[in-house]
Amino acid sequence: MHPVTRARAALLAVKNPTYTGENRCIPCTVLNLAIAGGLSVAVGLITARSDGGFALGVAVGTFVFAAAVIYFRGFLVPGTPRFTKRYFPDRVLAFFDKAPAHATGSVADPQDVLLEVGIVVDDPSVGDLVLDPAFERQWTRSIAQYRSNESALKTTLADLARISADAIELEERPHAFTAWADGERVANWPSRAACIADAAAVDSVTEWDPTWEERSLPFKADLLGVLRLFLETCPTCDGTVDLSQDVVESCCRRRDVVAATCLDCNARLFEMDVDLSTLGEG
Numbered sequence: 001m002h003p004v005t006r007a008r009a010a011l012l013a014v015k016n017p018t019y020t021g022e023n024r025c026i027p028c029t030v031l032n033l034a035i036a037g038g039l040s041v042a043v044g045l046i047t048a049r050s051d052g053g054f055a056l057g058v059a060v061g062t063f064v065f066a067a068a069v070i071y072f073r074g075f076l077v078p079g080t081p082r083f084t085k086r087y088f089p090d091r092v093l094a095f096f097d098k099a100p101a102h103a104t105g106s107v108a109d110p111q112d113v114l115l116e117v118g119i120v121v122d123d124p125s126v127g128d129l130v131l132d133p134a135f136e137r138q139w140t141r142s143i144a145q146y147r148s149n150e151s152a153l154k155t156t157l158a159d160l161a162r163i164s165a166d167a168i169e170l171e172e173r174p175h176a177f178t179a180w181a182d183g184e185r186v187a188n189w190p191s192r193a194a195c196i197a198d199a200a201a202v203d204s205v206t207e208w209d210p211t212w213e214e215r216s217l218p219f220k221a222d223l224l225g226v227l228r229l230f231l232e233t234c235p236t237c238d239g240t241v242d243l244s245q246d247v248v249e250s251c252c253r254r255r256d257v258v259a260a261t262c263l264d265c266n267a268r269l270f271e272m273d274v275d276l277s278t279l280g281e282g
């Protein structure tokens with residue numbers, strides 16, 4: 001391994017993935033940086049009493065050290081995630097979340113597209129939307145193939161992201177399955193099962209949707225995500241998939257979600273935030 005790559009890998013290993021990277025909580029980081037600033041000033045003032053010449057250097061050094069700890073661990077003071085969850089009003093927390101999910105201005109709704117191309121059909125006998133039976137058969141067959149074929153999985157993901165399959169590394173962690181290429185995160189799923197479902201669906205979706213290749217990657221990802229809501233059996237263990245309401249404890253708040261989860265292996269296939277206050281009673 002190249003020395004720079006090795007150093008980067010070593011630093012990444014020190015990083016606490018629960019509170020850094022995509023999982024970094026902005027309110028916690030801001031609060032901790034403020035604490036780091038206060039601490040540095042205090043250390044500077046204490047040093048100034050005995051040796052004025054060193055005070056500024058010691059204060060700056062303290063701040064740099066504290067900022068590095070926040071960068072790598074996500075927080076300086078243990079317990080601040082719980083502190084912000086408890087004392088920061090939701091209004092303040094929501095303010096930090098205002099960045100749009102996607103920069104692209106795609107206006108089409110994935111569910112409308114699924115209906116339009118006939119992958120999802122309205123079944124009057126059950127009064128609900130269901131998968132087209134031919135699509136479902138093809139998808140199920142494809143899932144069984146991807147389940148035991150890691151290189152096919154990498155090839156399809158690489159085609160989707162338009163990168164080389166050799167560059168793709170797959171990493172499985174509790175509640176996360178990530179595709180990396182050259183140290184960059186390419187895509188993230190709630191489980192390996194969800195990733196297999198997406199890769200397997202691509203093969204059939206291209207047959208049903210004539211304009212698939214022209215669609216943006218974020219839209220393709222959204223569409224495949226919505227499709228996972230229709231899974232009735234788990235892509236990795238064939239267990240029954242259950243759709244339920246759940247509470248997810250993230251770094252500094254509790255989120256109400258609707259989630260599709262395998263009852264046998266507990267793999268999460270889909271998760272979407274819901275606002276219970278707008279859903280009304282029950």
Ligand SMILES: [Zn+2]
Nearest residue numbers: 234237262265
């Ligand atoms: Zn399962």
